[in-house]
Amino acid sequence: MSCIQIKGGRPFRGEVLIQGSKNAALPIMAACVLVPGVTVLQNCPDISDVDCMCQILRCVGVEIRRQEDVLFLDASCITSHCLPEEYVTRMRSSVILTGAMLGRCREISLYYPGGCVIGDRPIDLHLRALEKLGACFAANGRSLTATAPALTGSRIRLPFPSVGATENVILAAVAAKGTTYVDGCATEPEIVALCEFLKGAGAKIGGIGSGSLVIEGTKRLSESCYRVEPDRIVAGTYLLGTLAAGGDVFLRGAPQSQMESVLEVSRRMGAELVLQKEGIRVVRTGELAGVGSIRTGVYPGFPTDLQSPMLVALCRATGESRLTETIFNGRLAVAAELNRMGAGIRVEGSDAYLSGPRQLTGCSVTARELRGGAALVLAGACARGMTKIENRQFIDRGYEDIVRDLQSLGVDIGDKTGF
Numbered sequence: 001m002s003c004i005q006i007k008g009g010r011p012f013r014g015e016v017l018i019q020g021s022k023n024a025a026l027p028i029m030a031a032c033v034l035v036p037g038v039t040v041l042q043n044c045p046d047i048s049d050v051d052c053m054c055q056i057l058r059c060v061g062v063e064i065r066r067q068e069d070v071l072f073l074d075a076s077c078i079t080s081h082c083l084p085e086e087y088v089t090r091m092r093s094s095v096i097l098t099g100a101m102l103g104r105c106r107e108i109s110l111y112y113p114g115g116c117v118i119g120d121r122p123i124d125l126h127l128r129a130l131e132k133l134g135a136c137f138a139a140n141g142r143s144l145t146a147t148a149p150a151l152t153g154s155r156i157r158l159p160f161p162s163v164g165a166t167e168n169v170i171l172a173a174v175a176a177k178g179t180t181y182v183d184g185c186a187t188e189p190e191i192v193a194l195c196e197f198l199k200g201a202g203a204k205i206g207g208i209g210s211g212s213l214v215i216e217g218t219k220r221l222s223e224s225c226y227r228v229e230p231d232r233i234v235a236g237t238y239l240l241g242t243l244a245a246g247g248d249v250f251l252r253g254a255p256q257s258q259m260e261s262v263l264e265v266s267r268r269m270g271a272e273l274v275l276q277k278e279g280i281r282v283v284r285t286g287e288l289a290g291v292g293s294i295r296t297g298v299y300p301g302f303p304t305d306l307q308s309p310m311l312v313a314l315c316r317a318t319g320e321s322r323l324t325e326t327i328f329n330g331r332l333a334v335a336a337e338l339n340r341m342g343a344g345i346r347v348e349g350s351d352a353y354l355s356g357p358r359q360l361t362g363c364s365v366t367a368r369e370l371r372g373g374a375a376l377v378l379a380g381a382c383a384r385g386m387t388k389i390e391n392r393q394f395i396d397r398g399y400e401d402i403v404r405d406l407q408s409l410g411v412d413i414g415d416k417t418g419f
Helices: 022-034 048-059 092-105 125-130 163-174 189-200 232-245 260-270 304-315 332-342 370-382 402-407
Strands: 003-007 011-016 039-041 063-067 072-076 107-109 137-138 143-147 156-157 179-183 205-207 212-215 224-227 247-252 272-276 279-284 292-295 317-325 345-348 352-356 364-366 386-390 412-415
Touching: 003 370, 022 048, 022 092, 022 189, 022 232, 048 063, 048 092, 048 107, 092 107, 092 163, 092 189, 092 224, 092 332, 125 137, 125 163, 125 179, 163 179, 163 189, 189 205, 189 224, 189 332, 189 402, 205 304, 212 332, 224 247, 224 345, 232 247, 232 260, 232 279, 232 304, 232 370, 304 317, 304 332, 304 352, 304 370, 332 364, 332 370, 364 370, 370 412
Parallel strands: 011 247, 039 224, 156 179, 292 317, 364 386
Antiparallel strands: 003 386, 003 412, 039 072, 063 072, 107 143, 137 143, 179 212, 205 212, 247 279, 272 279, 317 352, 345 352
């Protein structure tokens, strides 16, 4: 397994271009199954999760080619409804193909999805919502089959605003007969992006951006071209890294309208933020202040995907802080690795308590999942001495090249062969 090595202690200085959004690209790629023709996705991130989704789509008959940051997906001929175990069990986002495949083929066979180990992530909400549209599910050990001879519009209320369940309902409802009314939807930017992509292909969706959607079934979607938005989580990672390490960084392309909760907390901690049309300039030269209490939450709350990087910034801040995780019950597990570096994080249930500032010390740590792995990289950049982060493959699931990006900001970082 590959690893990353860092000699810490340098402030971040320079500019980094924010890649396309992982969380927007994956459901849009799934939606391409509903288009019996060619879809062009611009600014599609070159990350391993996108590669994994490409492999799944190829196995069901989609022809795909990449030209720099553009993906061409031809779903003219779907040849199979069976998703390959090798890739489905590697990536949780594969579950969003359920709604799309039911919409196109009226059947699907898949294994229970894998991905990062960050707590309980049941798919019950997905299945119950799709059943209301006419899907029938049968479980067989680790696999799942579904059929939907006739998808029919319905009234659906999601008991929790699950992003994945909302995406699955949208994908199936677009291909259903009649109108579907969905309440309790997630409102994350990637949901908006999926709806806008589908509208561009001819779907009829009302209430976009709200917690209630009205979706009229469409017989046939058309070929289209769509540009994937910049990744708010990658932008937030590098923003919080600048807070933790200090410095002056321009985040080119950062989607500031999607980052209000992160920007608000960063200002409270003492960051100087200059919002420009082209991106966000982040300056932190003085003392970093603790913020009292932060809670993760569904959008527009503080994103759970930035909880781990925020732990790094908080342990570098003066004063007492508490961070409460409300979405994934296993996400605070990264605290154990950060504590090996001297972070001094005390975890009690879903709460993490920090008292700083802490001087981190480099050592060998191990990434267990995507966002926690990115947090360990940020911690290494702040630490005294050398830090080695094992299991880089987790980080590569969501960051095109975190080594390249941090090198552009002056960090002394490389892969194992570079030291």
